[in-house]
Amino acid sequence: MTDTNVSFVRTEQIPPSPPPAAEAGIVKWMRENLFSSILNTVLTVIAAYVIIRLLMGIVPWFANGVWEAGSMRECRDILAGASGACFAVLVDRWDHLLFGFKYPPEAYFRIVIALVLLLVAALPVLFQTVPRKLLLFTGLYPFIAYWLIWGGSLWTPLMLLALFVLTAMVYRLIGEQISTDMRKIAAAVVGLIAGVGLAYLLFIGAGELGFIANSIGTSGALNTVAYGAFWLMSGFTYLFFIPMGIFVGYAIYNSYEGGGLVSVVTALLFLYAALTFVFGPVSDGLASVVGLELQAVASRDLGGFVLNMILGTVCVSLSIPLGIALALGRQSDMPLIKGVCVIFIEFIRGVPLITLLFVANVMLAYFMPPESNFDLVLRVIIMITAFSAAYIAEVIRGGLAALPKGQYEAADSLGLNYAQATRLIILPQALKISIPGIVNVAVGLFKDTTLVSIISMFDLVGMIRGPIQNATEWIGVYWEVYGFGAMLFFVVCYGISQYSQWLERQLQTDHH
Amino acid sequence: MTQAQMQVSDEVAIEIRGMNKWYGQFHVLRDIELTVNRGERIVICGPSGSGKSTLIRCINALEEHQKGSIVVDGTQLTSDLKNIDTIRSEVGMCFQHFNLFPHLTILENCTLAPIWVRKIPKKEAEETAMHFLEKVKIPDQANKYPGQLSGGQQQRVAIARSLCMRPRIMLFDEPTSALDPEMIKEVLDTMIELAEEGMTMLCVTHEMGFARQVANRVIFMDAGQIVEQNEPEAFFNNPQSDRTKLFLSQILGH
Numbered sequence A: 001m002t003d004t005n006v007s008f009v010r011t012e013q014i015p016p017s018p019p020p021a022a023e024a025g026i027v028k029w030m031r032e033n034l035f036s037s038i039l040n041t042v043l044t045v046i047a048a049y050v051i052i053r054l055l056m057g058i059v060p061w062f063a064n065g066v067w068e069a070g071s072m073r074e075c076r077d078i079l080a081g082a083s084g085a086c087f088a089v090l091v092d093r094w095d096h097l098l099f100g101f102k103y104p105p106e107a108y109f110r111i112v113i114a115l116v117l118l119l120v121a122a123l124p125v126l127f128q129t130v131p132r133k134l135l136l137f138t139g140l141y142p143f144i145a146y147w148l149i150w151g152g153s154l155w156t157p158l159m160l161l162a163l164f165v166l167t168a169m170v171y172r173l174i175g176e177q178i179s180t181d182m183r184k185i186a187a188a189v190v191g192l193i194a195g196v197g198l199a200y201l202l203f204i205g206a207g208e209l210g211f212i213a214n215s216i217g218t219s220g221a222l223n224t225v226a227y228g229a230f231w232l233m234s235g236f237t238y239l240f241f242i243p244m245g246i247f248v249g250y251a252i253y254n255s256y257e258g259g260g261l262v263s264v265v266t267a268l269l270f271l272y273a274a275l276t277f278v279f280g281p282v283s284d285g286l287a288s289v290v291g292l293e294l295q296a297v298a299s300r301d302l303g304g305f306v307l308n309m310i311l312g313t314v315c316v317s318l319s320i321p322l323g324i325a326l327a328l329g330r331q332s333d334m335p336l337i338k339g340v341c342v343i344f345i346e347f348i349r350g351v352p353l354i355t356l357l358f359v360a361n362v363m364l365a366y367f368m369p370p371e372s373n374f375d376l377v378l379r380v381i382i383m384i385t386a387f388s389a390a391y392i393a394e395v396i397r398g399g400l401a402a403l404p405k406g407q408y409e410a411a412d413s414l415g416l417n418y419a420q421a422t423r424l425i426i427l428p429q430a431l432k433i434s435i436p437g438i439v440n441v442a443v444g445l446f447k448d449t450t451l452v453s454i455i456s457m458f459d460l461v462g463m464i465r466g467p468i469q470n471a472t473e474w475i476g477v478y479w480e481v482y483g484f485g486a487m488l489f490f491v492v493c494y495g496i497s498q499y500s501q502w503l504e505r506q507l508q509t510d511h512h
Numbered sequence B: 001m002t003q004a005q006m007q008v009s010d011e012v013a014i015e016i017r018g019m020n021k022w023y024g025q026f027h028v029l030r031d032i033e034l035t036v037n038r039g040e041r042i043v044i045c046g047p048s049g050s051g052k053s054t055l056i057r058c059i060n061a062l063e064e065h066q067k068g069s070i071v072v073d074g075t076q077l078t079s080d081l082k083n084i085d086t087i088r089s090e091v092g093m094c095f096q097h098f099n100l101f102p103h104l105t106i107l108e109n110c111t112l113a114p115i116w117v118r119k120i121p122k123k124e125a126e127e128t129a130m131h132f133l134e135k136v137k138i139p140d141q142a143n144k145y146p147g148q149l150s151g152g153q154q155q156r157v158a159i160a161r162s163l164c165m166r167p168r169i170m171l172f173d174e175p176t177s178a179l180d181p182e183m184i185k186e187v188l189d190t191m192i193e194l195a196e197e198g199m200t201m202l203c204v205t206h207e208m209g210f211a212r213q214v215a216n217r218v219i220f221m222d223a224g225q226i227v228e229q230n231e232p233e234a235f236f237n238n239p240q241s242d243r244t245k246l247f248l249s250q251i252l253g254h
């Protein structure tokens, strides 16, 4: 039997044709998605019932909502037994919900301006297509916003700005512009100062730790544990303050050739010295010549949703660069830097944020010189920033680990140095991989700013829990205010999440 | 042009003396002796794991050696950072998996190092980049991203990217072994052209046709040592060592 059909040669090309049109129609969609099987049909019916019951409860609550009333009692009278919300509380306490109850009302406009300017300053960071020149404004924005929100003399933020610029110049001078011989001398001097300074600080710190331990006492199991822990830390510090000082001082001296560590430490020492000795007198002097004053507002008078916004914005923008630095430090070949970063990250990740906030509230005061008058908001910012930086560092570490080794090798083989390779090749890719994780941390951080209500700061939640719910006229108000708070947070967090998804699509380079 | 006509000068480009390398306890490279003159085209072959990659990666200090000396272009390779960067910018390298930077366009891939390492103005760097992209025959892809190109195109971009640094020596580590068969030729053609222009080349490859056509020396490595080296004709037609014979019979399918 012979079959000649095995060989086959196609003689003409099949022309391309469009894919078959999808069958449309709402009935078809419902049949496929809602009623495709008995189980599915049952689930659909149950879900429909639940949704309808919910709507039956919620819709009248909204529809009957009372917007004009002076108190909860008036609301109830107007509603006359019907179910309905008392939105009048939002109208009545609108300012307090947004700005807190102590911020001077005549200065609200300053916060509004600061928020509007924030949008402008954020534009060039968020969108690549915005002219790069706006970044200059972004750089100036923190100083402008500080002046607008806290008021006081304009000289304070201006002087701070000048100090930062000078610090950067010192850094460049030591790191790049002087000869190696000069740098060796500088490294010796700075290493000595930093080593002795560190040893001194640790010595004082050890004493303070013992003092804290004694003031905690041994009444109760928890106190005893804390007492022991603080004494342990204290003893440890007493043991190591001299070796640590010598070690760090020597490490700084030893870095004179590359110049990295010396220039950083010198710049930081310069900043510290300038802040403690020069800053106050000079800005006071300038202020006495030309005032440029806005009505000053104390940090403890900030409140409402604005406080959440301030904490959220400041902490996110500080913790991303700090997180990057920690992640890179953790990968470093230098054991000292690596060790510091690992200990920092692991310690912070092992402690609940609320503990850190209590520390900020109570304990940081122990470590600060009494006259330094270290602002509570600043302390809270440091703690939240440290907390989220540790998490962001871990997210970015994941991104760094996901990069193929070949990327490092290609950068090396082209002769790029560590800083160039990191900035131009490694970070852009690692950060892109890390966007979802970073956004996750940022959204969490923003919501966690409400925890400050527990250390008696009056952010949005603090306002609701305290002054509003405790006011005699608004006793019993609950859903309206918390619902409003949830809505504010939702709008911001949803916005962030949408932006991050958009950004991820923008950065996609494999298919266009 | 045949390989006999290609210029080989007396000037030494790379000199490796008694070089040894260990990965922990594992002795990867043993007493490597190799002198490469300027203009030489050397093909390195050998079984997988014999240390070919490690050897050429030592030449641009992607790997550190522990004993012996490597002198590239008159500069001794030590662990001193400064001269490592100098060597690396003089020695181009192409990898098996191209290692293009996926977040940068083809043009940006080619201009990055000239701009940042050589401090060449952007405009000039772009002109150079376009020149070399034309040379590897993909100037029209300059504004695409690596992910949008085929493997062969990516490898040619990688070659162009190295050439933009105007290297005096080029290292290739199995540049065609991750490619589909129909793309191998386009990459080899580019490399042949480069050889004809007198570039000093060290190439790890199993493309024996390429070795015959271009190389003036073939080196066979096994177990971390240079087992045999010879001119291509002699190497292929009359291998001396048993290990070479075995390897050649496997690779040429005899």
Ligand SMILES: Nc1ncnc2c1ncn2[C@@H]1O[C@H](COP(=O)(O)OP(=O)(O)O)[C@@H](O)[C@H]1O
Binding pocket: B023, B026, B028, B046, B047, B048, B049, B050, B051, B052, B053, B054, B055
């Ligand atoms: N980073 C490394 N650490 C430990 N061993 C390695 C490392 N890189 C390569 N090796 C080992 O060194 C040997 C030589 O590797 P390689 O030079 O890549 O071989 P080839 O390129 O000839 O296939 C192999 O046995 C490999 O397993």
Ligand SMILES: [Mg+2]
Binding pocket: B052, B053, B054, B173, B174
């Ligand atoms: Mg290899």
